Amino acid sequence: MARAEDAGGVRSLQLAIDVLEAVAFAEEELGVTAIAERLKVTKGSVHRHLSTWVSRGYLVQNPTTSRYAIGPKSRLLARMAPDTDLIQLAEGPMRDLRDALGQTVVLSEMTPRGALVLTKLSGMSPIEIGVRAGSELSFHGSAQGKVMLAFAPHPFQARVLGRPLKRFTEKTIVSARRLEQELVEIARQGYASAPEEAMLGLNTVAAPIFDTQDACIATLAVVGSIQFLPEKPKPAVTAALTEAAQQISRKLGHGRGADRPALSRRPAR
Numbered sequence: 001m002a003r004a005e006d007a008g009g010v011r012s013l014q015l016a017i018d019v020l021e022a023v024a025f026a027e028e029e030l031g032v033t034a035i036a037e038r039l040k041v042t043k044g045s046v047h048r049h050l051s052t053w054v055s056r057g058y059l060v061q062n063p064t065t066s067r068y069a070i071g072p073k074s075r076l077l078a079r080m081a082p083d084t085d086l087i088q089l090a091e092g093p094m095r096d097l098r099d100a101l102g103q104t105v106v107l108s109e110m111t112p113r114g115a116l117v118l119t120k121l122s123g124m125s126p127i128e129i130g131v132r133a134g135s136e137l138s139f140h141g142s143a144q145g146k147v148m149l150a151f152a153p154h155p156f157q158a159r160v161l162g163r164p165l166k167r168f169t170e171k172t173i174v175s176a177r178r179l180e181q182e183l184v185e186i187a188r189q190g191y192a193s194a195p196e197e198a199m200l201g202l203n204t205v206a207a208p209i210f211d212t213q214d215a216c217i218a219t220l221a222v223v224g225s226i227q228f229l230p231e232k233p234k235p236a237v238t239a240a241l242t243e244a245a246q247q248i249s250r251k252l253g254h255g256r257g258a259d260r261p262a263l264s265r266r267p268a269r
Contacts, residue, residue: 015041019049023059024074025134029067086218087119089251090209093244094121094220100240103224104129106204108137108144110152110217115144118218129202129223140165140179141172143194143206144219149179150186151208151216157183171196191238195231203229205237207245212253220245 022035032050036043050068053059057073090107098105104123108115115137122128131137139145139160149157161176173179186192195203206221222229222241229237249255 015039015045016049016052019046020053020058020074021134023053023068024070025132027132029062029065029069031065031067035068086209086248086252090119090220090248093247094119097220097222097240097244098123101222101237103222103229106131106144106221106223108206108219108221110148110219111136114138115142115148115219120223123224125224125228127225129225131223137198138166138168140174141168141194141198143192143204144221146179146183146186146192146194147206147208147219148216150183150192151210168198169196169200171200173197189238190242191233193231193233195226201226203231203233205229205233205241207238207242208249209245209252210249210254212256214254217252218248220248 018039019035022038023030030038032043032047035050036046039046050059050061054061054068054071057071059068059074060071061068086109087107094105094107098121102124104120106120107118109118110116113136117131117133117135117137119133120131137145139149149160157180161179165174165176165179166172167174173182182192191205191207193203193205198204202223203226204221204223206219208216209218209220211217220241222237246254
């Protein structure tokens with residue numbers, strides 16, 4: 001009985017966090033129905049968690065629209081986080097890269113489950129291509145995730161590749177053996193691409209961002225139509241991308257070794 005109650009408590013906590021993240025990562029205020037549809041749960045269960053988050057100050061409800069947005073306690077937690085502001089450090093190199101290539105540029109950070117999109121700069125095409133901040137990309141089906149895996153410790157690679165791998169499109173690689181071979185090549189060349197592996201018609205090319213301890217903690221990527229960002233990216237694209245990623249790495253202290261103390265960061269694995 002205790003185990004069943006514990007499992008129910010964990011599921012309830014997971015749903016509560018899912019509700020908070022749905023509101024936090026949305027580009028506009030969300031209502032109960034929209035949140036329930038995104039999470040594929042009942043409106044009643046969503047409403048209970050929303051009420052709790054509002055009462056504790058982590059969310060607020062617009063009295064006019066009855067929709068929900070981030071509250072003062074959530075903003076306070078963000079300001080109190082001790083981590084180096086990766087988004088701020090990456091802003092200049094990201095803008096320069098976007099202006100040079102004209103493609104959407106995406107910054108992602110490593111989590112135990114994949115590549116978490118932190119921010120993006122939209123490209124110059126009239127058709128916007130990219131992903132929302134807060135989206136979490138898989139390790140095996142995205143260029144960002146593959147880069148993170150390629151530079152991760154081997155035990156971590158083994159755990160990820162030992163799990164069932166979801167096929168997102170007909171071009172997603174779900175063979176652990178093929179992925180292992182690709183990871184070796186990614187580590188050698190310093191970047192990864194994933195043409196039409198996450199979504200047909202799109203390609204992403206990503207490069208690693210390292211911290212002062214030589215750990216790959218994030219990636220910088222360009223995203224575009226397969227028409228303009230082909231399966232084999234042009235050398236000019238990969239050169240500009242890797243140089244921008246290296247600029248961010250240097251800002252994080254990579255390459256300085258003992259000359260600079262390690263930055264405080266969340267453990268990724």
